[in-house]
Amino acid sequence: xxxxxxxxxxxxxxxxxxxxxxxxxxxxxxxxxxxxxxxxxxxxxxxxxxxxxxxxxxxxxxxxxxxxxxxxxxxxxxxxxxxxxxxxxxxxxxxxxxxxxxxxxxxxxxxxxxxxxxxxxxxxxxxxxxxxxxxxxxxxxxxxxxxxxxxxxxxxxxxxxxxxxxxxxxxxxxxxxxxxxxxxxxxxxxxxxxxxxxxxxxxxxxxxxxxxxxxxxxxxxxxxxxxxxxxxxxxxxxxxxxxxxxxxxxxxxxxxxxxxxxxxxxxxx
Numbered sequence: 001x002x003x004x005x006x007x008x009x010x011x012x013x014x015x016x017x018x019x020x021x022x023x024x025x026x027x028x029x030x031x032x033x034x035x036x037x038x039x040x041x042x043x044x045x046x047x048x049x050x051x052x053x054x055x056x057x058x059x060x061x062x063x064x065x066x067x068x069x070x071x072x073x074x075x076x077x078x079x080x081x082x083x084x085x086x087x088x089x090x091x092x093x094x095x096x097x098x099x100x101x102x103x104x105x106x107x108x109x110x111x112x113x114x115x116x117x118x119x120x121x122x123x124x125x126x127x128x129x130x131x132x133x134x135x136x137x138x139x140x141x142x143x144x145x146x147x148x149x150x151x152x153x154x155x156x157x158x159x160x161x162x163x164x165x166x167x168x169x170x171x172x173x174x175x176x177x178x179x180x181x182x183x184x185x186x187x188x189x190x191x192x193x194x195x196x197x198x199x200x201x202x203x204x205x206x207x208x209x210x211x212x213x214x215x216x217x218x219x220x221x222x223x224x225x226x227x228x229x230x231x232x233x234x235x236x237x238x239x240x241x242x243x244x245x246x247x248x249x250x251x252x253x254x255x256x257x258x259x260x261x262x263x264x265x266x267x268x269x
Contacts, residue, residue: 003076003077003078003100004027004028004030004076004077004078004079004080004096004100004137005028005030005031005032005072005074005076005078005079005080005140006024006027006028006030006031006032006079006080006081006082007032007034007065007068007069007072007079007080007081007082008020008021008024008031008032008033008034008051008082008083008084009034009035009036009061009064009065009068009083009084010033010034010035010036010038010042010046010084011035011036011037011038011042011058012038012039012040012042013038013040013042013084013085014038014040014041014042014045015172015173016084016085016171016172016173017033017042017045017046017049017084018045018049019087019172020082020083020084020085020086020087021046021049021050021051022049023082023086023087023088023089023093023168024080024082024088025050026088026090026093026097027080027088027093027096027097028076028080030052030076031049031050031051031052032051032052032054032068032072032074033046033051033052033053033054034054034055034056034064034065034067034068034072035053035054035055035056036055036056036057036058036064037055037057037058052072054068054071054072056068056071060149061145061150061152062145062146062147062148062149062152063147065081065145066144066145069144074140075140076140077139077140078100078137078138078139078140079137079138079139079140079143080136080137081136081137081145081154082136082167083169085169085170085171085172085173086167086168086169086170087167087168087170088167088168089116089165089166089167089168091165091166092113092163092165092166092167094165095163095164095165096111096137096163099111099161099163107159108139108158108159108160108161109138109139109142109143109156109157109158109159109160110135110137110138110139110142110143110154110156110158110159110160110161111135111136111137111138111160111161111162111163112133112134112135112136112160112161112162112163113133113134113136113137113162113163113165113166113167114130114131114132114133114134114166114167115129115130115132115134115166115167115168115169116130116166116167116168116169117129117130117169117245118168118169118170118171119241119242119244119245120175120241120244120245121241122238122239122241122242124235124238124241124242124245124246125237125238126233126234126235126236126237126238126242127229127230127233127234127235127238127242127245127246127250128229128233128235129235129245130166131233133162134153134154135153135154135156135160136154136167137163138154138156139156139158142156142157142158143155143156143157148192149188149189149191149192149195150185150188150189150192151192178248179248182248182249182253182256183256185253186253186256186257186260187260189257190257190260190261190264193214193257193261194264213225218258218261218262219255219258219259219262221254221258222250222251222254222255222257222258223251223255225250225251225254226246226247226250226251226254228250229246229249229250230243230246230247230250235250
């Protein structure tokens with residue numbers, strides 16, 4: 001077992017938290033839950049599964065995670081950020097255990113991996129969903145989450161390598177919960193558009209992509225993004241589930257953000 005602390009942020013995740021924690025136990029003996037006020041069975045399930053539970057009032061994803069880094073007495077060599085609706089696959093766990101046991105890990109400060117997204121029970125393989133890499137495992141003291149309102153990244157000072165296997169995203173809470181969460185996300189996106197226009201991610205390419213998108217015409221850009229994801233990146237190959245996912249994520253969500261921008265009269269030149 002590697003010297004890793006897994007940190008999970010929660011609120012009302014009783015449908016997800018057990019499988020999340022059990023997957024984390026494949027790589028770690030210390031699992032920390034930072035809860036911001038669950039009123040379901042999240043905390044009792046987490047404790048029953050052997051996790052440590054801390055309470056911290058919600059301040060946003062970035063500040064919440066960084067609070068855990070600063071206040072939970074992390075003495076392990078590595079930290080893994082895991083969301084409650086994510087699972088560490090058996091293949092990814094074996095790869096992590098192997099990599100960190102090797103001498104080469106002494107020269108690495110962070111590891112990136114890809115997301116395997118499940119929607120309506122189906123793995124969405126196309127539409128660009130399985131393409132990006134993101135960093136979740138880093139050496140203690142070498143990484144922090146950038147202070148963004150959403151779509152935040154862990155920034156690591158040091159060498160970063162990529163892992164071959166996937167982190168699984170599988171939310172058991174259903175479509176209504178997905179829609180409600182993304183309505184909440186749309187408000188964060190609007191606020192970030194107004195207040196954090198230059199904070200666009202962990203690298204220059206992400207900044208350019210976001211800047212390019214918001215220079216496109218209002219409302220039209222949501223439709224163009226959907227066409228790009230569904231046709232250009234072959235999202236149609238994932239059948240009905242893929243069509244629903246890409247439509248909702250790439251078109252409906254982005255159109256909703258534009259509608260809120262229009263409503264507030266905050267269009268930027």
